[in-house]
Amino acid sequence: MFSTYKPEDVTILLKDITGLVDPLPTKDREKLIQSGVHYSEMLPLEYKPSEAYLDAYFKAADLYSMQTAKAVASVARQISRKNLNEIVLVSLARAGTPIGILLKRYLEKAQESPVYHYTISVIRGKGIDENAMNYILARHSRDSIQFVDGWTGKGAIQNQLNLALTNYPGVNPALAVLSDPANVAGIAGTHNDFLIPSSLLNSTVSGLLSRTFHRSDIIGPNDFHGSAFYVELLDQDLTYHFIDSIEDKFDFSNRECNKKRSDQLLSGLEEVKEIADHFSIDDINLIKPSIGEATRVLLRRLPWKILVHSLHDYEFLGHLYQLAEEKKVAIEEYPLMNYKACGIIKKLPDM
Numbered sequence: 001m002f003s004t005y006k007p008e009d010v011t012i013l014l015k016d017i018t019g020l021v022d023p024l025p026t027k028d029r030e031k032l033i034q035s036g037v038h039y040s041e042m043l044p045l046e047y048k049p050s051e052a053y054l055d056a057y058f059k060a061a062d063l064y065s066m067q068t069a070k071a072v073a074s075v076a077r078q079i080s081r082k083n084l085n086e087i088v089l090v091s092l093a094r095a096g097t098p099i100g101i102l103l104k105r106y107l108e109k110a111q112e113s114p115v116y117h118y119t120i121s122v123i124r125g126k127g128i129d130e131n132a133m134n135y136i137l138a139r140h141s142r143d144s145i146q147f148v149d150g151w152t153g154k155g156a157i158q159n160q161l162n163l164a165l166t167n168y169p170g171v172n173p174a175l176a177v178l179s180d181p182a183n184v185a186g187i188a189g190t191h192n193d194f195l196i197p198s199s200l201l202n203s204t205v206s207g208l209l210s211r212t213f214h215r216s217d218i219i220g221p222n223d224f225h226g227s228a229f230y231v232e233l234l235d236q237d238l239t240y241h242f243i244d245s246i247e248d249k250f251d252f253s254n255r256e257c258n259k260k261r262s263d264q265l266l267s268g269l270e271e272v273k274e275i276a277d278h279f280s281i282d283d284i285n286l287i288k289p290s291i292g293e294a295t296r297v298l299l300r301r302l303p304w305k306i307l308v309h310s311l312h313d314y315e316f317l318g319h320l321y322q323l324a325e326e327k328k329v330a331i332e333e334y335p336l337m338n339y340k341a342c343g344i345i346k347k348l349p350d351m
Helices: 026-034 051-080 096-111 130-137 156-167 231-236 239-247 268-278 291-300 314-327
Strands: 088-092 116-120 145-148 175-179 187-190 287-289 303-308 330-333 341-345
Touching (some): 051 096, 051 187, 051 239, 088 096, 096 116, 096 145, 096 175, 096 239, 116 130, 156 175, 268 287, 287 291, 291 303, 291 314, 291 341, 314 330
Parallel strands (some): 088 145, 145 175, 175 187, 303 330
Antiparallel strands (some): 287 341, 303 341
16 A cells, blocks of 8 residues: 555555656646646646645635535435445545545445445546456446546546446446536535535645556556655645544435436536637636636646636635635636636646
């Protein structure tokens, strides 16, 4: 286990590439990505979180742990009602991994039977880790698998799963997520856009693992997709602070499961395309909708501006206002429908 996750919580189907790839600063990565290098062929240079980031995280953990726990409970109940012979959670590394752990813990307490949990890599534009899938399918039936992630943005990962799993008949590609503002997931805790506290940090809330990596000189044909372990951030690890703070709020009372939202005028992707038209953006990959994705744009990418549904929503968006001010990024009010916030990455000519 090259992470800080406990082995009883998750089986990590990733190749340890620690020390094999030199991480790159944000600006260098952004230039390479926008020049055509695939994002999975590089690793980000991750820094010790600043006091401002940590403060934002702890505030979010206080404010949204109950809402996150309710979403976990709703998703877990919907998975349980599928009446599977066994439950095999397959979380998408890395943001889906702590969510998979929370679902495993909830389900095992609720039904007093074991739940299997693996985490694997799915990469936009490259697909699913076939070696990891073959490993799981050698041990479990195809109809027992439930894919898990944290939230949906445009729905790109769901689309990638739909495409990849045509090669695995009998495996249901539908994601289970806590927040599904794009309205594309098979199971959702809510279709509202809310802040899941783990979205505020990078590896320090994800077992100190990097984003998943795939480059042919490092990842061989029989290897799992790769990930590096940021051991130098060990004293900053908050992975189990997040997991335990949500688990402490678990409610096992029997309540009605979440229903599909009926008031949505546009799909998430349609709304993103409208935003692209409005701002004359050619590449929709530069548009990152949802609170979680907008937060990640501020933390990981080179942002051009942040769109928000309101300039005065301090309850849900206060951390975005703070981070944008620190990074001197413009915030603009925009009539968002599916989302409360949306990050837009700088185009290369603007750098």
